[in-house]
Amino acid sequence: MKAFHFIPDNCDLCRKCEEACVAVCGSSKKESGGYVPHIRVLQGPEGPFMRLCKHCEDSPCVDACIGESLQRGPDGLVIQDETRCIGCFMCNMVCPNGAIKTIMSLEKAFKCTLMCGEKQIPTCVASCDRGALVFDDLRAHNNSIRRKKIKEIPHK
Amino acid sequence: MKKTVRKSNIKKSGKQHVIVGNCIAAVSAAETLRQLNPNDNIVIIGDEAVPSYSRCLITYYLGNMITEDHLLSHTKKWYSEREIDLHLSTRAEGVDTKKRVVHAVTKGKKVNIPYDTLLVATGSSPIFLPSFPYDKDGIIGMRDYKDSCMLKGWAKKGKKAIIIGAGFVGLKSAYGLVKHGVKVKIVELLPTVLGRMTDLEASSRVRDRLCQNELIEIELKNSVVATRKHGDGYIATYQNGDEEYADFIVASVGVRANTDFLENTGVEIDRIVSVDDGQRTTVEDIYAAGDVCRSRHIVTGDWIYNAIWPVAAAQGRVAAANMSGQGRTYEGNIPMNSVDFYELWITAVGDVQLVGDDIEEVIFKSSSIYQNVKLRDGVPVSFMATGNVDGAGVIRAAIVSQTPWDEFVKKPYAQILPVANQSR
Numbered sequence: 001m002k003a004f005h006f007i008p009d010n011c012d013l014c015r016k017c018e019e020a021c022v023a024v025c026g027s028s029k030k031e032s033g034g035y036v037p038h039i040r041v042l043q044g045p046e047g048p049f050m051r052l053c054k055h056c057e058d059s060p061c062v063d064a065c066i067g068e069s070l071q072r073g074p075d076g077l078v079i080q081d082e083t084r085c086i087g088c089f090m091c092n093m094v095c096p097n098g099a100i101k102t103i104m105s106l107e108k109a110f111k112c113t114l115m116c117g118e119k120q121i122p123t124c125v126a127s128c129d130r131g132a133l134v135f136d137d138l139r140a141h142n143n144s145i146r147r148k149k150i151k152e153i154p155h156k
Numbered sequence: 157m158k159k160t161v162r163k164s165n166i167k168k169s170g171k172q173h174v175i176v177g178n179c180i181a182a183v184s185a186a187e188t189l190r191q192l193n194p195n196d197n198i199v200i201i202g203d204e205a206v207p208s209y210s211r212c213l214i215t216y217y218l219g220n221m222i223t224e225d226h227l228l229s230h231t232k233k234w235y236s237e238r239e240i241d242l243h244l245s246t247r248a249e250g251v252d253t254k255k256r257v258v259h260a261v262t263k264g265k266k267v268n269i270p271y272d273t274l275l276v277a278t279g280s281s282p283i284f285l286p287s288f289p290y291d292k293d294g295i296i297g298m299r300d301y302k303d304s305c306m307l308k309g310w311a312k313k314g315k316k317a318i319i320i321g322a323g324f325v326g327l328k329s330a331y332g333l334v335k336h337g338v339k340v341k342i343v344e345l346l347p348t349v350l351g352r353m354t355d356l357e358a359s360s361r362v363r364d365r366l367c368q369n370e371l372i373e374i375e376l377k378n379s380v381v382a383t384r385k386h387g388d389g390y391i392a393t394y395q396n397g398d399e400e401y402a403d404f405i406v407a408s409v410g411v412r413a414n415t416d417f418l419e420n421t422g423v424e425i426d427r428i429v430s431v432d433d434g435q436r437t438t439v440e441d442i443y444a445a446g447d448v449c450r451s452r453h454i455v456t457g458d459w460i461y462n463a464i465w466p467v468a469a470a471q472g473r474v475a476a477a478n479m480s481g482q483g484r485t486y487e488g489n490i491p492m493n494s495v496d497f498y499e500l501w502i503t504a505v506g507d508v509q510l511v512g513d514d515i516e517e518v519i520f521k522s523s524s525i526y527q528n529v530k531l532r533d534g535v536p537v538s539f540m541a542t543g544n545v546d547g548a549g550v551i552r553a554a555i556v557s558q559t560p561w562d563e564f565v566k567k568p569y570a571q572i573l574p575v576a577n578q579s580r
């Protein structure tokens with residue numbers, strides 16, 4: 001299973017990825033006249049960083065979803081039935097990547113469901129000509145780091 | 157006549173796993189059991205007439221914010237596809253741990269259901285007190301589909317309701333009832349609404365937002381000390397002696413674990429079922445998951461009662477793995493919840509109620525946003541936000557991993573949170 005990987009050193013915040021996401025994805029929903037892309041690239045204190053669903057294996061958002069809107073789909077993707085979202089934002093409360101878009105005017109949460117792109121390359125990745133976005137089999141790697149972190153927590 | 161239901165509709169050669177209860181802990185366990193054991197029998201015993209659904213959604217259903225089809229998400233087909241033998245309208249009354257059978261009653265008939273492994277996922281029920289005893293004609297709790305249907309019916313006839321308790325269920329029930337034009341009075345003993353989730357500031361913001369609807373009245377630091385029948389409705393007496401008429405009353409002062417049928421089984425119960433990290437009870441081959449049992453606080457390691465949906469889902473899966481002989485442990489979670497009323501979001505994570513000399517607070521406050529982080533020894537222990545809850549999970553991850561606050565605020569993701577840009 002492939003996953004997104006962001007290389008901040010290569011990103012110059014041109015935001016082509018955000019534009020590409022909005023251009024193709026119907027669920028980059030309207031908010032007060034504009035669109036909010038699923039992928040968001042922001043300037044942090046130590047350079048750019050990305051907010052995007054990593055489709056992690058343990059997907060805490062799926063467990064937290066009381067409306068059963070977020071589901072584990074085929075190929076380990078975390079997919080969403082937007083009609084079932086009741087806007088409780090429990091998913092936002094558990095997502096360690098800040099990847100859930102909480103759109104208050106619609107009382108719904110949205111996320112990338114990886115439904116775009118040709119030849120299995122997501123549109124945002126295809127649009128990045130700086131080499132800052134990679135879509136590759138890095139999920140296992142990310143999850144092993146997370147699992148290790150959980151184990152390091154001391155118990156009484 | 158006693159009837160034995162062994163491999164009734166679905167015949168398999170392996171073990172028989174019996175699950176008592178039919179909500180999220182039960183279905184997540186059943187799904188995992190099926191994945192791990194294609195040749196075993198899986199039996200679910202549920203006391204409701206409908207298949208599994210999300211109990212968290214019943215107040216949304218009450219307020220016509222979702223349809224019945226949305227609420228009743230698991231059809232009978234869901235069970236048959238997974239070859240799960242589903243017994244609806246069946247109430248477990250006892251367990252014979254020697255003969256390994258569950259005694260149950262369905263449509264007035266007694267049935268014995270044998271098990272090799274048993275999962276207790278019976279959840280919890282609303283608490284009633286002598287001052288407001290359960291009355292099927294007008295004093296109920298809000299816990300299942302039946303309750304929400306009942307309230308929907310009453311809301312069509314009645315004009316006035318009293319809700320006892322301004323917790324999660326109380327406020328969400330009020331939110332649903334006012335959509336029918338019912339006038340709702342909420343009475344709460346504590347000085348805050350959503351007691352476990354808020355401080356005075358957050359509470360007053362939530363209260364103000366709810367009371368923008370003229371149909372909602374919230375009275376804090378008061379309680380109902382007596383109720384009596386009056387005409388078609390009830391008269392409630394408050395602590396200060398005042399009396400008020402209501403067409404019906406909703407009790408939401410808390411829940412208790414449904415453990416009655418485990419009496420005399422040897423399963424250790426201290427109000428809730430004691431389990432270990434693998435969801436095993438003190439009796440061999442009996443497991444428990446969900447609101448009926450305890451869970452770990454993932455940071456402190458203490459056993460707590462954390463009756464929330466994500467914990468139940470995870471516990472169900474861990475129990476199922478252990479029932480299948482695969483050693484798995486559940487590391488626990490922290491208390492947390494999230495809800496919205498009229499576009500005001502409230503999210504609370506961790507030990508929001510902590511006070512003391514060793515607790516430091518970092519606060520961000522504006523007219524529309526309130527965020528509060530509590531630190532102990534410089535490490536975040538709780539996060540509470542109203543108005544802007546974006547990125548709450550990022551801070552939750554810092555609480556769970558015990559990342560020092562000074563270190564956390566330098567991380568990229570922390571930039572999402574207004575409170576992370578506040579000086580200590």
